[in-house]
Amino acid sequence: MVKNISIRLFFIFSLMVSAGVCTLPVWGGSPKREMRGVWLATVWGIDWPSVTGTTPAIQRKQKAEMMELLDRCEKMNLTSVFFQVRGMADVMYDSKLEPWSSFISGKRGISPGWDPLEFVVNECHKRGLECYAWVNPFRWSAGTNYDSDIDRKWKDQGWLLSYGKYTVFNPGIEEVREHIVNICREIVTGYAVDGLVFDDYFYPNRIPETSDAPDYALWQEQSPWMSFGDWRRANVHKTVADIHCMLLDTRPDVRFGISPAGVAGKSHTSSDKWGMLPCGVKADDWQYKEIYSDPLGWLYQQTVDFISPQIYWPTTHSTAPYEPLVRWWSNAAGLYGCHFYSSMTLAPLEKNNTPSQRSEILRQVEANRALSMTGEFGSVFYSAKFLGKLSQDIAREHYSSKALSPRICRKGGEKPLSPSGLSSKGGVLSWREQKCDSGKLRRYAVYAFPAHLSREEIMDTGGDGIDSRYLVRISYGCSVAVPMGMGYAVTAIDGDSVESDPVFL
Known part of the structure; x- marks a missing residue:
């Protein structure tokens, strides 16, 4: 309370x-x-x-x-x-x-x-x-009576619950x-x-929520001390x-x-x-x-x-x-x-x-x-x-620049490792992926900005890394075509959308 x-x-x-x-x-x-x-x-x-x-x-x-x-x-x-x-x-x-x-x-x-x-x-x-x-x-259905082998199995198991035109898994x-x-x-x-x-x-x-309901007996068997709706x-x-x-x-x-x-x-x-x-x-x-x-x-x-x-x-x-x-x-x-x-x-x-x-x-x-x-x-x-x-x-205007997903804050969350070996050749920017936990998706934010700008000048005023106006690509691989003659930066992004420190070229 x-x-x-x-x-x-x-x-x-x-x-x-x-x-x-x-x-x-x-x-x-x-x-x-x-x-x-x-x-x-x-x-x-x-x-x-x-x-x-x-x-x-x-x-x-x-x-x-x-x-x-x-x-x-x-x-x-x-x-x-x-x-x-x-x-x-x-x-x-x-x-x-x-x-x-x-x-x-x-x-x-x-x-x-x-x-x-x-x-x-x-x-x-x-x-x-x-x-x-x-x-x-x-x-399961919005009115159609499916009758494949697996559908008949689900029916025989008593898994389906119907009322009106809708049938659902119970x-x-x-x-x-x-x-x-x-x-x-x-x-x-x-x-x-x-x-x-x-x-x-x-x-x-x-x-x-009456005794006529098809799941009434199951409710009574499992949790009769709860209301039907709460169950x-x-x-x-x-x-x-x-x-x-x-x-x-x-x-x-x-x-x-x-x-x-x-x-x-x-x-x-x-x-x-x-x-x-x-x-x-x-x-x-x-x-x-x-x-x-x-x-x-x-x-x-x-x-x-x-x-x-x-x-x-x-x-x-x-x-x-x-x-x-x-x-x-x-x-x-x-x-x-x-x-x-x-x-x-x-x-x-x-x-x-x-x-x-x-x-x-x-x-x-x-x-x-x-x-x-x-x-x-x-x-x-x-x-x-x-x-x-x-x-x-x-x-x-509203979506004039690319964006990153909002960050999900989980306990123990740390920044992912930054990519390494950033290089550019023939309008293609490439880098090496750092090892990460098995099974976790990684992607990369690629930034391109006028080469005369300092690193301080390209930063987001809210303190969230590099400004999104310079975000040119989200990549799930380790190379991407970029406009030539620019300054570049790449960050790694984990599944929670936490961004690593940038590496610059």
């Missing part, structure tokens, strides 16, 4: 401080550290691919479409791509545990003849982009939770992904915590985040439970009782590195205005040492691609920066197919 009182008092203070900047300052320019992500949806071919099948011609078309999307991400100076690799308990990679996705090959369980996740990781890294594996942890079954952990382990140990992210599908919408939310918490522990054991450099619905922590749901002030907007925290999602619990338990709530409303919305929600989420995440990166929708641009609508989105980007309590901020756009409608506006 004392801890919750202290947390609540700090939360009140932090909200008062952020409320002092309620008049949103105009923050143009391009900060050095910022999550600039995009959701790349594959389920139903929302963003990619436009065609499914297994022929060489279809493979070439799918790869060409992906490279076009990633080229746009690079030109916009984004940092990260959230690539959907598991939408309906089917996958976009060569798995030993689950079937190939019909959204790539045209038929569930049939290989497309290539490995999309391997391809996307490699193509992202060629462009200096982080690749996050986007996983739907529980969803979070109350321990073997189900172990399976989800194993899927995530397969991804992060088999592929050089930079992160892992879940979205907002948990229990089926509005599944009842379901605890099952989700267990899954998130198990994923967190698995990552610490296998790939501690992988960042883990979740993208819940945009409103949480109301006074009648979970704010008091976790010692926080309630979210003050009029809109309801429907996710708490309808899908049993309680994001404040993940933040309190520190089982995620970041939270990316789907704040899909404009600044003028009557019940869920954008800026108050950003302020509340930023404070809630910062309170427990987690990062907050707002997920924003670009969908209005499809029918209303006007200067005022684009200005609304840019204002939201500014809000994400200006209302950050911790200074570790970002924006994740939904979804990739709309990027072209915003690319010129945002690249003109």
